[in-house]
Ligand SMILES: NC(=O)C1=CN([C@@H]2O[C@H](COP(=O)(O)OP(=O)(O)OC[C@H]3O[C@@H](n4cnc5c(N)ncnc54)[C@H](O)[C@@H]3O)[C@@H](O)[C@H]2O)[C@@H](O)CC1
């Protein structure tokens with residue numbers, strides 16, 4: 473079975489969910505969860521140190537500080553020079569943290585109420601155990617100063633559970649925020665690690681489940697995206713199949729001056745194995761053929777919408793917001809085919825409650841691919857409001873429009889109409905360039921044309937699109953300058969590697 477090849481999709485919990493898991497896991501846990509967390513973090517710290525040295529552990533007034541005392545104890549026991557900064561009142565520590573503090577003192581440790589200056593040669597590691605999921609407001613005063621000093625240390629910087637200053641639910645920096653080179657998070661993933669500012673602040677992310685099976689204790693409202701979610705679709709083609717078996721994908725867009733967007737989407741659909749790809753341009757006079765991709769067939773947009781038997785339409789790339797564009801969107805929503813709405817198709821829907829109602833009443837849910845500004849228009853809010861809670865925004869759009877939605881950007885959020893959500897971790901900022909979104913629409917159109925349902929197609933397309941961006945950037949050493957048209961061949965390669973495993977992935981024959 474292909475699914476055995478893919479890591480299962482790990483659950484993601486906002487703070488309330490982690491608290492529910494903890495409440496069930498904590499009582500009677502042996503060893504206590506804080507001891508497990510601290511030991512796991514210390515093991516990572518030792519790998520980062522790779523030898524003797526001096527470590528600074530900055531501990532806060534709650535249980536995150538408790539994790540820090542445990543880490544300090546283990547590192548001291550391993551022979552390192554460990555300095556603990558702790559400005560809280562020991563008597564006010566919560567019970568587990570208080571026990572960890574006492575154990576640190578019993579093992580010969582001490583604490584300093586101020587951040588001590590670095591030793592000659594500097595720190596070899598700094599550990600942020602100031603605040604975890606209990607952060608309630610922006611850091612200021614002493615702790616803001618500590619964060620600035622910790623961030624200035626030219627050594628590995630390890631955050632425990634979540635970088636201090638980062639909101640665990642939204643991924644928003646609330647103010648001064650620890651800039652980790654590595655983050656070790658405990659029990660389960662939190663959304664804030666994976667979206668918005670989270671990936672920048674976390675550095676390399678390590679999850680330590682510390683022997684807690686979170687999903688057995690409390691249902692998870694969200695999951696990460698991995699191919700395990702759509703592995704059932706990744707079977708090789710039947711030999712006895714033909715182009716009609718893989719559907720017609722139709723791209724509608726390309727107003728004058730924006731024909732490239734429709735071409736990019738069409739090329740991507742061709743690379744992802746649609747049986748036939750048809751491009752319907754608003755201004756068909758501009759381009760009769762894509763000479764570099766002559767597989768694409770061209771029509772006028774109204775002609776294409778009237779064509780029988782098309783399995784999937786993606787409407788929006790380069791569409792514009794003219795009256796003609798509105799007529800096309802209106803007609804596309806009414807068709808029984810699979811439907812992707814992107815870019816200006818979304819802007820037209822945002823302006824028209826009639827289109828919104830028609831979308832919500834489709835027999836098959838549509839797939840919507842807004843970036844945060846398009847999402848703000850759909851929700852009648854602002855981009856800042858959307859970004860302040862990306863999961864809530866994605867779920868609201870999906871619920872209101874009864875559609876599958878991806879809210880794009882760093883840590884894209886996929887939401888279904890029932891309120892479940894997923895976060896995608898593939899992709900990179902070189903993808904922040906015009907045309908990349910059109911490629912996503914094309915990938916989606918191809919998978920839908922091939923018969924995938926809306927949810928599987930969206931999860932796969934979003935993950936694959938990011939993976940393709942990562943592959944091209946890694947292969948060419950790019951931080952910027954990625955071209956949208958480079959993505960589709962890379963997406964093709966990644967997709968086919970899922971379907972046809974390399975010999976190294978093939979099951980081994982038992983030796984006799
Ligand atoms: N309870 C347990 O046994 C476990 C707890 N864990 C750790 O505990 C953490 C959560 O602990 P807590 O709930 O105690 O929360 P935190 O330790 O994250 O912070 C809570 C404390 O910080 C204060 N605070 C919040 N925001 C502040 C701000 N901006 N400025 C100044 N003070 C502020 C609060 O008043 C409270 O005293 C997790 O992130 C994780 O690191 C893990 O060890 C797993 C097990």
Ligand SMILES: Nc1ncnc2c1ncn2[C@@H]1O[C@H](COP(=O)(O)OP(=O)(O)O)[C@@H](O)[C@H]1O
Nearest residue numbers: 880881882899900901903904906907908909910
């Ligand atoms: N910093 C980033 N990290 C990961 N993915 C990104 C980042 N910036 C952009 N992307 C991805 O690139 C694509 C850009 O799409 P979009 O903003 O619609 O651009 P356009 O419509 O101009 O092609 C989205 O899929 C988005 O998730």
Ligand SMILES: [K+]
Nearest residue numbers: 600603634636
């Ligand atoms: K922390």
